[in-house]
Amino acid sequence: MHALTDYLRSNVTPGEAGDLLWATIYVLLVVAALSVAVMLMTWLERKILAHIQIRYGPMRVGPHGLLQPIADSLKLLLKEDIIPAGADKLVFWLAPVAVVMTAFTTFLVVPFGRTHAVTDINIGILFMLGISSLSVLSIIMGGWASNSHYPLMGALRSSAQMVSYEVPMAMAIVSAILMTSLKTGTGTLSMIRIVESQAVQGRWFIFSFFPLGFLAFVIFGIAMIAETNRAPFDLPEAESELVAGFHTEYSGFRWSLFFLAEYAGMLAVSSIAVTLWLGGWLRPFSNALAGKTWDLAFSLLPALTVFALAGICLLGAVRMPKHPSFKIQTVGLAVFGLFLGAVGLVLLAPQVRERVQDMYWFSVKVAFFMYLYIWYRGTFPRYRFDQLMKIGWKVLLPLSLAVLILTALVGIRQELATVLMGVLR
Amino acid sequence: MSLAPLLRKIFLVDLLKGLKVTLKYQGPKEIVTEQYPLERPAIAERFRGQPRMNVNPETGEPLCIACGLCALACPEKLITVGSERNPETKKKELTAFSYDISRCMFCGLCEEACPSDALELSQDYEMATYSRDELLLNREKLEKGPEPTVYER
């Protein structure tokens, strides 16, 4: 009981408070939430991509295909585990494990709210960047261990792409970090304090020093797509190319681990983008629409969103085809809608409202990025590998360097001005 | 490069145009898929589907006069017409008729050749069977016409 009240009253993350029990619970919650999020992402990707392509997507497995991810994971679990002859058994086993571990470890510092992170490391952003670079190693391990030159070529291409786009990514991140020192005088690498400095400055970094903040955000936005091997930079894993990618020889559960790690990586870099530029867990318009009533209105939004989702479910249940084979789906969808309605009601309670607000806004922003990923995949053709590398090194890198230098100069414009005055006088 | 193309290049205008097109089509009203077993497509009248032998609706007698023109017209030679001459009316009467759908390409030449509207390609396209023998249609099956199996679940 003490543990619960201590936890509810604290205003720091469990890691900072040294609270081992809650930190462990948070770790388990994060892993569970990630898995659920990845499953949801697969369903969303198939549905949204299908709608872009004017078709339905999965409709049969559950109502509107909602149980499709479960069917997919069951299928992958039950598949035969093929290990190619001559493959390095230890490395072959280790590669998917390593890639999933690195993807999940980055989520230790992702802040869903002021107190809703596992911990807050002083060098949070550096930690995330470093761990995601480790995933490159596991991709090479996967390609090498397959003992076949197509996966090896694919792995090398993939890793070359990821490594070359990490440089503009890092430059963009540094230009955002520079802005954390504006009002307080000291910069910070800690994820929570980055968001807090945005709150203190009263402005999300995407709008700082317009257009520099926006440019840094765009550069990061492009680099993060290339980093996660998604369209239009997905040549290493495209189906219509010859080399089928580093995960060719992996089947069943091992492949699903690679898949899980890819989506977790997408979520991780989106979290970085949201934290650094879009104000993390802060609600929008906290300056323009301030005050108690606006706070109340915004805090009702999570419940309203859940109610809207419940309404969509119930509407879908009403519009299901009236064929006897669809009865179970209709009932299932209606029950799910009612369940969502109950969750929405719970979210209306005042105590729950405050704690859920941060997580809600963070999730909404990350969901927006996920939607962007899927939208880009449906719209753009893919770049050839040399064109990809050209963009990374010849376009994004000089641009990000320029943005970094300009941000630094604009940031110290007062001091620069006094120095110049002194020199000129 | 002149100003306007340069600006278009910097501001990624072409990419945004593509994004706008795909955004427009994400509304559920744009979907053109027909959910097949529940929604069947509308079939045209002239559709060349499963063959059928017509009988006179009033008398129930076959309209086929056993001339054998359909067998002559078929490029794949998969129709066999068996006939015998009726001693009273001195006309040929149909005894056996077989049509092999497994090799048929539904070109419609037999339908065109038939002088008496007996052989007709109907609008049925669900002709899957469980074994090759069932694809050899005899006269009874052709006269009964396409019988789609109705499934409960």
Place this chain on the structure above:
Amino acid sequence: MSESKFYENTEWQETGKTFLDSNELILNMGPQHPSTHGVLRVILKLDGEKVLGTDCVIGYLHRGVEKIAENRTYVQFNPYVDRMDYVAAVSNGLGYCEAVEKLLGVEAPERARYIRVILTELNRLASHQVWLGTHALDIGALTPLFYCFRDREEILKIFEKYCGARLTTHAFRIGGCQYEIYEGFQKEVLDYCDFVLPKIDEYEELLTTNRIWVERTKGVGVLSGAECIELGATGPVLRGSGVKWDLRKAQPYAAYSKFEFDIPIGKNGDTYDRYLVRIEEMRQSVRILRQAASSIPEGPITAKVPKVLRPPAGEIYHSIEAPKGELGYFIVSDGSTQPYRVRVRPPSFVNLQALDKMVRGWLVADVVAVIGTLDIVLGEVDR
């Protein structure tokens, strides 16, 4: 099949590097491949990722159509012809029927010719839509495929209402058309023209100015006009390289001399130009359709042709402008009811020979783009 024969006889580029330095690799883009538009096998010799030479192995879809022709009567062979270029079946039928009509010395009546033009131009639109969808899919754009197929669906519905089948239409007969146009045919065709023009604009919005598309296709697979003529390439491949040659204008057949339309020409002969040429051809097809569908003359739809066709002994070569190029039929008749020899000149087969020239020195990813831009259909290549 012994592999060594293939590489011994072809002159492939040498890398100039020593054995230990080079990354030479013989790669087999096998018959089953998502991007080879059918069962085409391409053996590539690569240096790292650069292509040094290619060799196409065809014949996986060979069905002996020309041999079948020797054992069928002229009327009976008509349905087989659709199955060669199965995407543009109406054009195949048109070429064959016109060739036999020339041999017989009959001329299809005016109304039949108009109907033939309408159906052939609709088929050109459909074929180019399939081409655009699959070509974009190979380059990575997933959505134009679905948009093109949705628009093509309307054309197939018109075909179904007219002749009873969507793909293997068997639309024409020797001497004219078999079916009278159905009630509302003209209105539907004109409605379709209004429907499809904004859709073509949409395809262009998605692709033409898209920087990724331009980078993937500009300058890739260049074929000069002289090289095209040397290889015998025809159709949009020839026109994309700047040669103004379209059989509908140069040797008009059916009713094409009655309509006004332009022939789009490319400049550089690269993939991007061929793409632009085909998009413009789609627009010109709509123009022809509008003129034809609003002015179909009255009259019989078939000429007087004997029931049993016995063309006089002789030979004839007749070619038409199929969506993929010049489709030619060389028919030798020995006076009997069955042709002595039917030789089809498929445009895809001749265009495919340009693959090696276009792809040398480029990367593996471009092989896929070039195969797409040549617009081959293996049914035609292998017959």
